[in-house]
Amino acid sequence: MKINLHVVVGALISATWFLGQWFLSSVGLSPGTSASSMAMAAPSWTLLTGFVGLALGCFGAFVVYRTDHGRQATSREAFAVSARQLRQSVRYAVAATSPDLLNSDAPASTLIPARLPEEAEPLAEALADVAHTLEVHRESVExxxxxVRQTLASIAEGLIITSEDGRVAAVNPEAARLLDLPGDGSSLVGQSLVTAVRDYEVTETLVKAIETRGPVTRHVRLSPFSTMGELSMPRRGTGVRIVKVSAVPFASQSRMPSDLGVGASRRPVGVGAGVIFLEDETELRRSESIRRDFVANVSHELRTPLASLKALVETLEEGALEDPPAAREFLRLMHVEVDSLTQLVFELLELSQIESGQAEMEKRPVVPISLLEAAYRRLRTQATRAGVDLRMAAEHGLPMISADPMRVGQVLLNLLQNAIKFTPEGGVVTLTAARDGNGIRFGVTDTGIGISREDLSRLFERFFKVDRSRASGGTGLGLAIAKHLVQAHGGVIGAFSPGEGHGSTVWFVLPTNGESVAPVSQQASLASQTRGALPSSDAPDGIPSSAVPGVPATPDTP
Amino acid sequence: MALETEIRKAYRLQLAQLGDEVLTMGSMVDKALERSMDALARRDVDLARQVVADDSFINAKRMGIEEGAVILLATQQPMASDLRFITSVEHIATDLERMGDHARSISRLCVKLCAEPPMRTVNEFPRMIASCRERLRLALDAFIERDAEKALACARQDVEVDQLQDDVYDLMLATMEKDGSTVVRATYLLWIAHNLERVGDHITNVCERVMYLAKGRRHELDEV
Structure with missing residues (x-):
């Protein structure tokens, strides 16, 4: 227990008074007492008064002590409170100026205590000002x-922003789609770029941009796991994508150390702050490829009859003109070539019109059997001449379809002509029609030369000819036109063959409701044809399929 | 104290970079595999030759990773999980490099095949390559996440590629028996199937390393 100063002072006062009384009484100067009477009574009286004095002194000291102690306690408590609040204020000030505040939902002003001691008022006011300013800034930043988030989401290009430590700072949904990242990509923020993107060519583009301190662009081929070959690309979002990747470094780069001994090879990891743009050029590349192939094919198809014409003219000039029978034969051949050119130009124009949607379809309710009969009647003579047995087999009571009878008739004629052309003498060509889901399935089955799986996948391409020698004539556009006409009716077209030498079937399904078909039997029937089938609705024109010792590129079912 | 913290920070960064390098190498191998099969599918000799040439980059990447791992071992003397991580990285890089070699072999066979007339398609190849690529991705995910369960699941899928290789073997044998002129081409295709099967085995090795990394014990996953 601590000895209190007040108690000591009180005790000293009492002791002094007691000693004074004792001294006075001992020298006989005590007031109101005689020396003789004092001789006996002096010690007890003196002691009594001394004790009383001591008691009074102690009481006084106690009173003084209590009063002073109370005041001191109050002062100490107040001091402790203000110190605590001050400490709190400092904590708040630190918290208020920390970057975490920007991520906090609480307004900055709530971090400052409402009541502060007088001494801390200026600090409180200053902190309140800071808090207010921060709140304003925070709202503005938010x-x-x-x-920024909305802008990133609305950009048609994919975009990835990286911070100086090479981590992903932002990803927009288009980038997530192109790179097959999970969700909208926001879950990848904070990961290293290579962990998030998993494509070294994309990462490398940014590394090069940072190294050269300028924009770098390259084309990257992105292939998901389930597709092979450039041919399976038409379905947006699922196939191979050609993506233009442009990377731009941010101006101030305090690069993360990339020379830590790791990645001393040609491709370092030194990713820093920058932005990567991703542009899907798949469709563009596909269109370019189609156009290139188309021009090459048209040139080839035009050159062949033109070369024949030139040779015939030269032969005539060199003297054949003087030989009337030979001249007549040459003129006949020239006529054939000119017809061929005319047919080619006509079909090209027609295909162009159908593809661009300019060809008008005069749809009306049509009885399917009437379409079959019309085609049968027109080609019966030609079939007989070729020694082919042309048959017709249609289901009874077929519902009407909404179609342009002339256009559908054109498709049937084309398929029939092909079938007759590629069926040897003595063979059979059968024209069929039957219900299929919400549509009518038309088919032309022959017992002809059949189609290989490789050819099946390319059958509906423009200028594709099964007959490589081209001895059978034709422009190679007939089936491409048929495909577009069927698609213009909301239908699907396809072909299958058990293999070369085993005949083939080309079919198409047209909807009965005039909208689009969802045939049910084609998958089942095609699945049983293990040697392949190809509906053409997804097969791109002009892009070669995989004629491979290896891998088929197109699916068997639509 | 501050210096120590900085050294620690740099060390952590080096470890993270080592992991990133493995992912980068994984992406290079994935693309090499995909391109080798694409070259085969499209009879694209140029693409096949490109894959063969690019294999040197994969090899260089492996050397870089190995060098980084050795420097970390020598300068930081890591222990426990860090030590396991660095040694695992070395092994995984070796397996990835072997996978790159198999992609190169497939491309070389593709060049030879393209000099021959086209043969029948082999439907098993797209499934084999898809399985290998998916498993490679899964194994690298397991590596980054130190996820033993994922690694085990990935190892279990190896049986699919093995089965497909057997199918290709039967198919090619039947083709050769039927038509003697296909012997050379069918043999090339058999080698391609074998290369893909070996890729699957190396992915299983990666899974074993991930198990070791995550659990601290070695697991033989060939039999799972």
Whole structure:
């Protein structure tokens, strides 16, 4: 127990008074007492008064002590409170100025205590000002953040922003789609770029941009696991994608150390702050490829009859003109070539019109059997001449379809002509029609030369000819036109063959409701044809399929 | 104290970079595999030759990773999980490099096949390559996440590629028996199937390393 100063002082006062009394009484100067009477009574009286004095002194000291102690306690408590609040204030100030505040939902002003001691008022006011300013800034930053997020989401290009430590700072949904990242890509923020993207060519583009301190662009081929070959690309979002990757470094780069001994090879990891743009050029490349192939094919198809014409003219000039029978024969051949050119130009124009949607379809309710009969009647003579047995087999009571009878008739004629052309003498060509889901399935089955799996996948391409020698004539556009006409009716077209030498079937399904078909039997029937089938609705024109010792590129079912 | 913290930070960064390098190498191998099969599918000799040439980059990447791992071992003397991580990285890089070699072999066979007339398609190849690529991705995910369960699941899928290789073997044998002129081409295709099967085995090795990394014990996953 601590000895209190007040108690000591009180005790000293009492002791002094007691000693004074004792001294006075001992020298006989005590007031109101005689020396003789004092001789006996002096010690007890003196002691009594001394004790009383001591008691009074102690009481006084106690009173003084209590009063003073109370005051001191109050002062100490107040001091402790203000110190605590001050400490708290400092904590708040630190918290208020820390970057975490920007991520906190609580307004900055709530971090400042409402009541502070007088001494801390200026600090409180200053902190309140800081808090207010921060709140304003925070709101502005939050607004900006939302705006940036919305802008990123609305950009048609894919976009990835990286921070100086090479981590992903932002990804927009288009980038997530192109790179097959999970969700909208936001879950990847904070990961290293290579962990997030998993494509070294994309990462390398940014590394090069940072190294050269300028924009770098390259084309990257992205292939998901389930597809092979450039041919399976038409379905957006699932096939192989050709993506233009452009990377731009941010101006101030305090690069993360890339020379830590790791990655001393040609491709370092030194990713820093920058932005990567991703542009899907798949369709563009596909269109370019189609156009290139188309021009090459047209040139070839035009050159062949033109070369024949030139040779015939030269022969005539060199003297054949003087030989009337030979001249007549040459003129006949020239006529054939000119017809061929005319047919080619006509079909090209027609295909172009159908593809661009300019060809008008005069749809009306049509009885399917009437379409079969019309085609049968027109080609019966030709079939007989070729020694082919042309048959017709249609289901009874077929519902009407909404179609342009002339166009559908054109498709049937084309398929029939092909079948007759490629069926040897003595063979059979059968024209069929039957219900299939919500449509009518038309088919032309022959016992002809059949189609290999490789050829099946390319059958509906423009200028594709099964007959490589081209001895059978034709422009190679007939089936491409048929495909577009069927698609213009909301239908699907396809072909299958058990193999070369075993005949083939080309079919198409047209909807009965005039909208689009969802045939049910084609998959089942095609599945049983293990040697392949190809509906053409997804097969791109002009892009070669995989004629491979290896891998088929197109699916067996639509 | 501050210096120590900085050294620690740099060390952590080096470890993270080592992991990133493995992912980068994984992406290079994935593309090499995909391109080798694409070259085969499209009879694209140029693409096949490109895959063969690019294999040197995969090899260089492996050397870089190995060098980084050795420097970390020598300068940081890591222990426990860090030590396991660095040694695992070395092994995984070796397996990835072997996978790259198999992609190169497939491309070389593709060049030879393209000099021959086209033969029948082999439907098993797309499934084999898809399985290998999916498993490679899964194994690298397991590596980054130190996920033993994922590694085990990935190892279990190896049986699919093995089965497909057997199918190709039967198919090619039947083709050769039927038509003697296909012997050379069918043999090339058999080698391609064998290369893909070996890729599957190397992915299983990666899974074993991930198990070791995550659990601290070695697991033989060939039999799972």
């Amino acid at each position: 607004r900006e953040r939302v705006r």
